[in-house]
Amino acid sequence: MITFSLTSSIDAPIAVVFDVLTDFEGMPRFMSQIRETVMPPRSKLRPGMRFQQRRNFLGYEFTSRYRVVEVGRPGRLAVETKAKGVRASLSWQLADNGPRTEVETFVALNPQSAAARAVLLLGFGVKRNLERRAQLELDELKAECERRVAALRPARAAASPDRFERRVGT
Numbered sequence: 001m002i003t004f005s006l007t008s009s010i011d012a013p014i015a016v017v018f019d020v021l022t023d024f025e026g027m028p029r030f031m032s033q034i035r036e037t038v039m040p041p042r043s044k045l046r047p048g049m050r051f052q053q054r055r056n057f058l059g060y061e062f063t064s065r066y067r068v069v070e071v072g073r074p075g076r077l078a079v080e081t082k083a084k085g086v087r088a089s090l091s092w093q094l095a096d097n098g099p100r101t102e103v104e105t106f107v108a109l110n111p112q113s114a115a116a117r118a119v120l121l122l123g124f125g126v127k128r129n130l131e132r133r134a135q136l137e138l139d140e141l142k143a144e145c146e147r148r149v150a151a152l153r154p155a156r157a158a159a160s161p162d163r164f165e166r167r168v169g170t
Contacts, residue, residue: 001108003109006104008139008141010101011147012097012149015102016145017074017103017141022045024051024053030143031138034054035056037053037054046071047071052065057133058129063083066079079091085114087110089108090107094103
């Protein structure tokens, strides 16, 4: 079994981070490794919900089938998936830190097929590559969260003349 965790600090409120993290249908727009997400009609985020993603990993495309295991709005999400003979458990713990959100990602991979066990046992830099790919997705999550927060803020240029006029008028 391969396990690792990653952490990141995101300049966005916890609710925004949770919304982006659970925007499975939108992920192909902001995550470079996800090509497509297929959701069941009228699906709601809840334990047991299922969806599929077509992904790219090191030049190989494959489909992962996911099942949501836990939803703790807005601080926790856990999913399980199986693809290419490997069962994976992924979870995210979010912590509110004022205007920032601390994100901890946990990954556990358990090979189910003989071929997957051989690859993981022999190494081939698999863990390092998986950690890099997970970090890339965490960085893309961070960028999308910060982009959404910036889009919600009033334009600074529109506010500047008012402040300038007040200073001039006093």
